[in-house]
Amino acid sequence: MAVPVIRHVRASVVRGGGADYHDQGADHWIDDNISTPMSKYPQYRASRQSFGINVLGTLLVEIETDTGHRGFAVTTAGEPGAYIVEKHLARFLEGRKVTDIELMWDQMYNATIYYGRRGLVLNVISGVDLALWDLLGQVRQEPVHAMIGGPVRDEITFYATGARPDLAKEMGFIGGKMPLRFGPAQGEEGLNEAVEHVARMREKVGPDFWLMYDCWMSLTVEYATRLANRLDPIGFKWIEECLSPDDYWGYAELRKNVPRGMLVTTGEHEATRWGFRMLMEMDCCDIVQPDVNWCGGLTELIKISALADAHGKLVVPHGSSVYSYHFVCTRQNSPFAEFLMMAPKADKVVPMFSPMLEGEPVPVNGKIKMSELDKPGFGVTLAEGLTLERPYTH
Numbered sequence: 001m002a003v004p005v006i007r008h009v010r011a012s013v014v015r016g017g018g019a020d021y022h023d024q025g026a027d028h029w030i031d032d033n034i035s036t037p038m039s040k041y042p043q044y045r046a047s048r049q050s051f052g053i054n055v056l057g058t059l060l061v062e063i064e065t066d067t068g069h070r071g072f073a074v075t076t077a078g079e080p081g082a083y084i085v086e087k088h089l090a091r092f093l094e095g096r097k098v099t100d101i102e103l104m105w106d107q108m109y110n111a112t113i114y115y116g117r118r119g120l121v122l123n124v125i126s127g128v129d130l131a132l133w134d135l136l137g138q139v140r141q142e143p144v145h146a147m148i149g150g151p152v153r154d155e156i157t158f159y160a161t162g163a164r165p166d167l168a169k170e171m172g173f174i175g176g177k178m179p180l181r182f183g184p185a186q187g188e189e190g191l192n193e194a195v196e197h198v199a200r201m202r203e204k205v206g207p208d209f210w211l212m213y214d215c216w217m218s219l220t221v222e223y224a225t226r227l228a229n230r231l232d233p234i235g236f237k238w239i240e241e242c243l244s245p246d247d248y249w250g251y252a253e254l255r256k257n258v259p260r261g262m263l264v265t266t267g268e269h270e271a272t273r274w275g276f277r278m279l280m281e282m283d284c285c286d287i288v289q290p291d292v293n294w295c296g297g298l299t300e301l302i303k304i305s306a307l308a309d310a311h312g313k314l315v316v317p318h319g320s321s322v323y324s325y326h327f328v329c330t331r332q333n334s335p336f337a338e339f340l341m342m343a344p345k346a347d348k349v350v351p352m353f354s355p356m357l358e359g360e361p362v363p364v365n366g367k368i369k370m371s372e373l374d375k376p377g378f379g380v381t382l383a384e385g386l387t388l389e390r391p392y393t394h
């Protein structure tokens with residue numbers, strides 16, 4: 001059988017939620033007084049949108065073959081991402097067989113290395129890579145999970161990230177990860193409030209439900225160590241992304257400092273096998289959290305995961321909806337997954353990439369059954385009625 005050849009690559013921008021899940025309206029828990037590296041500036045403390053967390057928006061990558069097959073994916077990269085796809089990366093796809101994914105990845109990475117390696121460029125490469133996997137699934141009429149080894153369990157178990165772990169418990173999740181609202185910018189009073197908040201939540205959820213803090217790169221080693229020690233007696237599962245992703249040395253120190261049994265997690269803003277190699281060889285954390293939308297896509301996540309397995313680390317990907325679900329179900333060292341609560345008050349389950357995807361599965365009683373993922377590619381289509389803008393062509 002002749003292998004279909006890629007004919008067209010298109011990149012568009014979509015605003016309002018979707019893969020850029022920080023691009024929400026007013027009064028959303030995800031933008032309400034969260035400790036960040038910008039919290040030291042009072043004018044940027046109350047809202048992450050005030051310093052531009054949502055400037056990029058969602059990038060949509062669509063790929064079409066000479067046989068009329070189509071694949072697509074969304075990621076966070078917006079208009080600059082669209083430029084990179086159209087003006088730079090499309091050349092490595094058009095004319096290639098749909099099965100040449102490894103080769104296309106290698107060319108995209110090496111051709112952008114002089115201005116890329118991580119951040120925006122890797123978000124874009126991830127988006128293209130995921131669209132290629134979706135396309136291959138459409139051509140073969142197979143789910144992505146089946147093409148990367150197949151499921152190792154019947155369902156995926158989730159913890160929830162959001163402002164209301166107490167409600168997440170009622171919805172069947174195994175744990176609740178809260179945004180840290182008070183960090184070094186609020187001094188001792190902030191630290192006390194952060195600890196008291198967990199104590200109040202522990203009262204509501206009982207002794208066994210996991211509680212975690214997402215510190216979104218906003219702490220110092222000294223502050224994170226004190227916070228971890230104060231939280232330990234309350235029962236605390238993990239402390240996440242306490243430091244800048246560049247501070248591998250700080251993470252290594254923090255991991256030694258935290259109380260025995262408390263986990264240190266990080267990696268959502270790390271990219272490629274080489275970035276994760278640093279985290280693992282320096283023993284920076286217990287769980288790595290690559291975001292398949294940002295770390296280099298599925299092609300790279302498979303390598304990161306193998307590296308993590310060899311280092312005895314769990315891989316619990318950050319967010320990323322179906323792109324993460326199709327991976328997590330295939331790996332023994334990814335025993336559970338994250339679900340980001342995108343309802344503004346975190347009081348109900350809505351699809352993580354709302355309102356962009358049709359057919360996006362959601363956890364029911366904290367679980368998604370494998371049968372939900374048994375559709376070609378990533379099993380989703382673009383929602384109807386979206387406003388797509390294609391700012392560049394090639």
Ligand SMILES: C[C@H](O)[C@H](O)CC(=O)C(=O)O
Binds near residue numbers: 161338340
């Ligand atoms: C809640 C966090 O600040 C961030 O918005 C999401 C994240 O880091 C995570 O889900 O993990």
Ligand SMILES: [Mg+2]
Binds near residue numbers: 268
């Ligand atoms: Mg996080």
